Amino acid sequence: MIHDADMVVTTVDDALQRGDDILVLVGSEVMLLSPVSSEIVRVCAGGLSVGELGEHLVTVFGPPPDDHTVADQTRLMIDRLREAGVVHVTSVSGV
Amino acid sequence: MPWRSGLAFRVVFVSTHNTTCGVFAERLMRPTLAASGIEAWAIRVTSVGLEGAPGEYIDPGAEPLLRELGGNPGGFRSRILDHEIIDDADLILTMTAAERDAVVILYPRARRRAFTLIEYARLNALIYPIAPLREHPLMLADGRNQAHLSPGDDILDPLGKDHEFYSDVARAIHTNVIQLSEAWIAMAPARAPHRDPLGVAMLLDAGADAEVVAIDAFGVAVDVHCTGDGGRALARRLREAWSRTLRPDDALPSPSPVVIEAIVHDEPTQVRVARARGALGGDTTGDVMHALAGAVTVRAIDQRAGEVIMLHAAGLAMPDGRVVAFVAASGTGKTTLSRTLGTSFGYVSDETVVIDLDGTVTAYPKPLSVIRAEHRLKRQLSPDSEGLLPAPQNLRLGRIVLLQRDASVGAPVVQDVPILAGMAELAAQVSYLPRLEEPLRSVARVIESTGGLQRVTYAEASDLARLMPAFAGDPE
Numbered sequence: 258m259i260h261d262a263d264m265v266v267t268t269v270d271d272a273l274q275r276g277d278d279i280l281v282l283v284g285s286e287v288m289l290l291s292p293v294s295s296e297i298v299r300v301c302a303g304g305l306s307v308g309e310l311g312e313h314l315v316t317v318f319g320p321p322p323d324d325h326t327v328a329d330q331t332r333l334m335i336d337r338l339r340e341a342g343v344v345h346v347t348s349v350s351g352v
Numbered sequence: 353m354p355w356r357s358g359l360a361f362r363v364v365f366v367s368t369h370n371t372t373c374g375v376f377a378e379r380l381m382r383p384t385l386a387a388s389g390i391e392a393w394a395i396r397v398t399s400v401g402l403e404g405a406p407g408e409y410i411d412p413g414a415e416p417l418l419r420e421l422g423g424n425p426g427g428f429r430s431r432i433l434d435h436e437i438i439d440d441a442d443l444i445l446t447m448t449a450a451e452r453d454a455v456v457i458l459y460p461r462a463r464r465r466a467f468t469l470i471e472y473a474r475l476n477a478l479i480y481p482i483a484p485l486r487e488h489p490l491m492l493a494d495g496r497n498q499a500h501l502s503p504g505d506d507i508l509d510p511l512g513k514d515h516e517f518y519s520d521v522a523r524a525i526h527t528n529v530i531q532l533s534e535a536w537i538a539m540a541p542a543r544a545p546h547r548d549p550l551g552v553a554m555l556l557d558a559g560a561d562a563e564v565v566a567i568d569a570f571g572v573a574v575d576v577h578c579t580g581d582g583g584r585a586l587a588r589r590l591r592e593a594w595s596r597t598l599r600p601d602d603a604l605p606s607p608s609p610v611v612i613e614a615i616v617h618d619e620p621t622q623v624r625v626a627r628a629r630g631a632l633g634g635d636t637t638g639d640v641m642h643a644l645a646g647a648v649t650v651r652a653i654d655q656r657a658g659e660v661i662m663l664h665a666a667g668l669a670m671p672d673g674r675v676v677a678f679v680a681a682s683g684t685g686k687t688t689l690s691r692t693l694g695t696s697f698g699y700v701s702d703e704t705v706v707i708d709l710d711g712t713v714t715a716y717p718k719p720l721s722v723i724r725a726e727h728r729l730k731r732q733l734s735p736d737s738e739g740l741l742p743a744p745q746n747l748r749l750g751r752i753v754l755l756q757r758d759a760s761v762g763a764p765v766v767q768d769v770p771i772l773a774g775m776a777e778l779a780a781q782v783s784y785l786p787r788l789e790e791p792l793r794s795v796a797r798v799i800e801s802t803g804g805l806q807r808v809t810y811a812e813a814s815d816l817a818r819l820m821p822a823f824a825g826d827p828e
Binding site: 270271272273275278279280281282284285286287288289337340341342 | 459460461464486487490770771772773775776779780785786790791792793796
């Protein structure tokens with residue numbers, strides 16, 4: 258379970274940015290990220306809390322579509338990036 | 353970046369219950385590899401289950417069959433798949449497509465490393481990538497649709513079935529495991545640079561009649577020690593096929609050469625003994641020439657990891673030295689292109705284009721590896737006998753072009769490719785990319801210095817000849 262206070266940190270081995278898009282190297286895999294994922298990689302380079310990241314994404318891209326809450330959508334994105342090895346999430350609460 | 357050697361290729365067999373199929377695969381592959389002189393550390397083979405409890409014994413119905421096929425069930429205890437195992441694996445092989453899909457759903461990161469055993473064996477035979485084994489899964493994932501899997505290609509769990517079913521399953525696994533092991537032998541990782549400073553160690557093992565063929569593989573000295581009753585004929589054929597890469601007799605390489613022993617012998621026992629000590633062996637020169645093409649190239653790639661960009665590409669040079677590197681997956685037209693355009697442009701390589709970070713290119717005019725439709729092996733043809741032009745001096749990169757063959761197009765279609773999308777596509781065709789300093793940025797700098805990536809969609813290789821000057825950077 259990801260909490261608002263947990264810290265998200267980008268963990269890629271190399272990144273290449275052209276315009277708003279980012280290409281990342283994680284282990285031996287190279288991935289071209291979507292605009293939202295690229296933004297997450299950029300702003301989490303030095304670490305950012307899940308709550309702050311959600312607010313930042315709303316500022317840049319607007320509120321999530323349909324019935325999704327900001328928190329749910331942010332956690333979904335973080336989960337996908339974490340699974341791909343692009344970010345690491347550190348639990349601040351220790352839970 | 354300092355050179356590191358000896359990275360193991362880690363294979364994990366995944367089945368639903370880790371008590372039958374996975375055990376067969378693990379315990380049959382290990383002795384097959386060992387019999388070919390591949391040490392257990394070099395290709396690490398394990399098995400795990402998707403379900404069940406850890407610590408279970410091998411299924412009683414499987415044990416006698418495993419022994420019968422030469423596997424050792426001793427000490428086996430089941431394990432369950434987890435994140436750590438997935439992250440540690442270079443290749444994940446399941447028995448059924450449903451198991452493969454389950455792995456990918458549970459661990460999306462494994463998507464390009466997960467295959468069924470039959471799917472991977474089939475792709476490997478079709479595509480036969482010449483690259484370090486750790487890079488094969490990503491290369492083969494791009495050609496996955498060529499496997500044409502059907503539900504009948506699943507190897508089903510025999511739990512609860514009769515002895516005949518067990519036996520069929522065991523033999524299906526054994527056949528595919530042997531096929532893969534055979535293909536991996538030539539390209540298995542070496543623990544350390546296999547060098548022979550005095551040039552005698554292998555001769556002592558192989559017999560004093562070994563004949564040495566001295567090759568320069570893009571700056572790496574490789575000595576092939578040809579032995580057996582067909583050793584002299586092999587050496588002669590090698591010198592013909594590798595004519596443009598031979599080192600002069602009086603050249604003393606520094607560092608000392610990488611040594612590969614190759615044996616051709618009528619007597620299977622001689623071949624078996626030589627293979628057990630790590631030699632490449634067979635009963636015909638064609639078999640061994642085929643294996644050597646991979647072995648020499650991969651040993652050289654291993655040696656130059658982190659120093660240069662090594663593209664799986666065909667390279668053709670303009671008279672002034674500008675090289676166009678045509679990148680394509682193995683088995684999709686690079687050699688045909690080299691053979692066709694190489695009579696008009698300098699032949700750089702049909703397999704590996706080596707680029708320094710300043711854009712300088714090193715030629716690797718190896719034999720052309722030509723697929724014979726009726727044969728599982730590729731013929732190794734000398735660029736001299738094929739009438740290919742030698743590459744000029746002072747080679748430098750003119751352009752990297754992504755090749756896409758489509759028999760339905762008329763005239764070739766050329767498109768500029770955005771750098772990030774192009775590099776995402778290119779990455780699987782770059783050996784040891786992560787070992788480069790600033791890997792993505794280094795490759796991007798070289799690409800952008802040539803004006804960016806292009807893609808060409810074409811029907812016939814000969815149609816590309818007139819495009820060469822434009823690819824190399826001449827104004828159209």
